[in-house]
Amino acid sequence: MGMLTKKVLVATDFSPPSKQLLNCLEEFRCFGIEEILLTHVVDVRTAGLSTSAFHYYDEEKMNREVERLSGAGFQVTPMVPVGVPAPEIVRIAREEEAGVIVIASHGEGFIRQVFLGSTVFDVLRLSPVPVFLEKFKDGESDTCTPVCTQRLRRVVVPVDFSPCSRVGILTVGSWEKMVGEILLVAVIERSRNAEELERQRLDAAEKLEGIQKEIAGEGMAVHKRVEVGIPSRQIIKVVKEEQATLLVVPRRGRGSIRDLLLGSTAEALTRRSPVPVFLVPCQDRQNGRYDDESG
Numbered sequence: 001m002g003m004l005t006k007k008v009l010v011a012t013d014f015s016p017p018s019k020q021l022l023n024c025l026e027e028f029r030c031f032g033i034e035e036i037l038l039t040h041v042v043d044v045r046t047a048g049l050s051t052s053a054f055h056y057y058d059e060e061k062m063n064r065e066v067e068r069l070s071g072a073g074f075q076v077t078p079m080v081p082v083g084v085p086a087p088e089i090v091r092i093a094r095e096e097e098a099g100v101i102v103i104a105s106h107g108e109g110f111i112r113q114v115f116l117g118s119t120v121f122d123v124l125r126l127s128p129v130p131v132f133l134e135k136f137k138d139g140e141s142d143t144c145t146p147v148c149t150q151r152l153r154r155v156v157v158p159v160d161f162s163p164c165s166r167v168g169i170l171t172v173g174s175w176e177k178m179v180g181e182i183l184l185v186a187v188i189e190r191s192r193n194a195e196e197l198e199r200q201r202l203d204a205a206e207k208l209e210g211i212q213k214e215i216a217g218e219g220m221a222v223h224k225r226v227e228v229g230i231p232s233r234q235i236i237k238v239v240k241e242e243q244a245t246l247l248v249v250p251r252r253g254r255g256s257i258r259d260l261l262l263g264s265t266a267e268a269l270t271r272r273s274p275v276p277v278f279l280v281p282c283q284d285r286q287n288g289r290y291d292d293e294s295g
Contacts, residue, residue: 005099008132009037011089011123014061017104021134022065026072027151028102035075037096038065041085086122093129102132124251124270124279130171133270133277151276153180156244158235158269160186161207167282168250173215182215184208184224185238187231201226232268239275247273250282 010025012018025036040058062078069076077096081088093101105120124131157172159165172182186204191197208224216222227234239247251266270277 006032007035007037007096007098008033008100008102009039009089009093009096009098011085011101011103012038012040012065013085013119014040014058015104017134021102021104022069024134025069025074025102029073033074035077036069037077037079037092037098038062038069039079039081039089039092041088042080042082043085044082045084085119086126089119089123090126090128093127098129100130100132101127102134104134121267121270128281130281131279133279135274135276150180151246152178153245154183154242155179155181155246155248156183156185156235156239156242157248158187158231158250159184159208159211160231161204164250164282166250167280168248169211169215171278171280172248173220176220179220181221181223183238183242183244184211184222185235186224186226187234188226188228189231191228197228201228232265232272235269236272236274239273244275246276246278248278248280250280 008028010021012022022038025033040062042058059078059080062080066076066078079092081092089101089103092098101123103120103123120133124133152175155172157168159169169184172179186208188197188200188204191200204226205224208226212222212224225238227238235247238244247269249266249269266279270279
């Protein structure tokens with residue numbers, strides 16, 4: 001499971017961030033991507049009786065993008081289904097066996113547009129495959145730009161030592177030499193006193209060192225940090241201080257109604273991260289503490 005896949009679904013709504021995302025796909029070639037399922041969903045809820053007209057107009061725009069991406073060397077399959085965007089995006093990803101869904105957003109506080117808000121989070125809740133969420137500055141402007149380039153230069157991986165967070169570690173480990181640096185971050189949320197806090201620090205540092213040795217054996221530079229406080233806030237603080245280029249977040253997989261929720265910490269990280277987020281589904285339904293903690 002990871003970014004090493006030849007086929008990805010790229011969701012677009014033709015907004016400025018989506019257009020810029022298409023301009024950035026060349027960099028994704030280093031992930032081994034060869035085939036792009038370029039998908040735009042004509043939202044039946046807003047198109048109404050004009051669905052046919054919207055569909056024709058959107059197909060014209062898609063064809064222009066397909067021509068451009070094909071010229072960059074990608075195999076591109078355009079898809080313009082009619083329906084509710086998030087379920088359609090997830091359905092296509094499953095049926096076409098895409099390894100990753102790539103979708104655009106803008107930076108902090110980006111829940112302002114329908115596609116960049118509810119659709120993004122519905123995709124995250126519903127998708128059984130990893131989701132790469134690209135972040136953009138000035139998301140409502142035609143001059144919006146990606147928050148960062150060289151996405152694997154410095155990767156932050158939250159670790160709570162649960163099987164769920166283990167999925168995130170293994171995913172990044174599978175990227176091997178494509179990653180510049182990995183920063184493992186453990187957060188101690190609470191302790192009864194200073195003595196217990198110090199024990200927790202030492203225990204977390206020791207466990208991180210074990211993980212560090214395990215994945216550093218692949219030739220990657222791996223560092224570690226232990227923080228104290230609310231997990232989502234401390235992790236975002238580290239992302240900013242360390243000038244990270246990507247945040248990897250394990251999140252709960254599909255299942256019951258409760259499992260469709262991202263979990264407060266995973267959702268807070270996704271919303272607040274100033275850099276792109278790679279969300280990896282896991283099936284840790286009992287021990288995934290990041291899914292149950294306050295954000």
